[in-house]
Amino acid sequence: MSEHTPTSGQQALSALLHENRRFDPPPELAARANAQPSIYEEAAADRLAWWAEQARRLDWDTPFSTVLEWDLPDAKWFADGRLNACVNCVDRHVAAGKGSKVAFHWVGEPDGDTRTITYKDLLEEVSRAANALESLGVKAGDRVAIYMPMIPEAVVSMLACARIGAPHSVVFGGFSAEALASRILDSDCQVVITADGGYRRGAAAALKPHVDEALEQCPTVRAVLCVRRTGQDVAWIEGRDHWWHDTVETASSTHQAQSFEAEQPLYLMYTSGTTAKPKGILHTTGGYLTHVAATHRLIFDVKPDEDVFWTAADIGWVTGHSYIVYGPLANGTTSVLYEGTPTAGGRDRWWRIVEDYKVNILYTAPTTIRTLMKWGEDLPAAHDLSSLRVLGSVGEPINPEAWMWYRKNVGRTRCPIVDTWWQTETGGILITPLPGITSTKPGAAMRPFPGISAEVVDNEGKPVGNGEGGYLVITEPWPGMLRGIWGDHDRYVSTYWSRFPGVYFAGDGAKKDDDGDLWLLGRVDDVMNISGHRISTTEVEHALVGHPSVAEAAVVGASDETTGQAIVAFVTVKGNVQVENEAATEALVDELRNTVATTIGPIAKPRQIILTPELPKTRSGKIMRRLLRDVAEHRELGDVTTLMDPTVVNMISEKMTAGGEDEA
């Protein structure tokens, strides 16, 4: 793991200081928790039977008779069963008499902009949208791209696709037109659902213009369905573009759903890997829904008839798919759906939402916790947060300081914190404490969920002992696992199943402490984690090299107090490009940052770009990223003797200290 030491020294040290601290589950919560202590043994005694029992909590039109067909690395779960994901998330709750129950308390970013959507409302909307999609010619198996703000229509669109068996591919609204186009093309989507724009950080941002730009490259897209959200002017192509209010709102509110086989593709979610091309992660229906429903119920201890659940994430990422849409709805839960980012709408917006809607369970990312932490204890202290019972964290390793702050100031030392480890690929949570059973430690994800088999192994694939670190692997298939990478089975095999034969390689470093509890340490590959968003170094390098002035680029993730990691780029310009003075340097750096924003999206803008005459390379010509990371994190430089030209790194180092870090 030496090339990729995942945590900064400081973080590792503070983890050590907290390692012996542990908190037991609160007795009142434990007494009536959904998961009781016997659960681990029950699942271990017969893993497949245990998962089958979880699956039977769903409604199957044709019950399954097989649980797992495993032809490494290809899995089929509940293969001969048939069901409809949307019916499981919506219709069955209405049929059970819960039509008037709230599915979503939607909170828009502009203050006072709210909507309440009951399960009956959801059924009607989803039925209309399914009818509308069918009238646009969408059939089972067709891919539909969704590029939307966090509005109820986004959830309705996903469910409508699921209802008619058309896999959706949600693209985060913060991605650029180019990023959207490449995703549409890769999976050959024929319909795009979008909005004129959305509210982000206090302003109306445009979405439809990005779609228009993207579609210049995507001739096979024949229809665009557009929600009016902000009222801004948009260009319109007659015949291709359809307003949601003309098409969906006028469609029939009843729709007869058919069932699909359990392995019917449910959605694609693109995520960054170690190359410039994002991977279309494929999830299917029966196993995925089983996994997200079971984890949601047991990890967050959700009581559907009492609780208000809030995953503060965007549906553009897998967290939103699994724990805003499919898991909570399969369990008939009432959720908060908040349009804005935590930093928008006032610094106490979050606490007002918790107070107003009496949120019982809050699930968010460490980067947000660190931002709230910077704003101080007074803001949460000024609000009634007594409704909270369980707190969750996801997306990146949580540093013990943030964990302790979350516990004290948000959970008021009463709420257990579940640090949940998973990935786009895993579909749902795999490593986590269970709030009524497992003791928690600040910074540890603790143990595999019941029915999940994980290990930490060394370079040779041998399990490490307690107190040792290595690579996280999953040793048995699980129901929510990805079924492949769209159109690229070889890449599926080589990325996940080849590093250690026979087991799933997660790409994360992990450690077992002296008690055998698991600590996740961050990525061991060239994937960065910026505010919980996954971005590959190669993707950013690729974007930079796309600029006509750039000769070479090397990108590293440097640890950052708020965002976890931040992007630092080292760039050399082409011989014929003159950058004479500071103003010219600044102008070029600005231009390069914008190039990254338009190629990938604003989330991938480097915090810092260093122009340098040369990059440090080994004699064989390989860029030494380890050194660049040392430079970016202002560390003492390691061994430079293998460098072709050791003076290069000193030069870069000087530039780094000369330039400020406040460009972002």
Ligand code: WT7
């Ligand atoms: C990567 C997956 C899971 C939904 C959001 C991110 C990191 C995720 C944790 C955690 C330490 C974590 C890993 C993983 N990660 N959760 N609790 N502790 N690291 O999904 O974009 O697919 O990213 O996020 O490095 O590999 P993703």
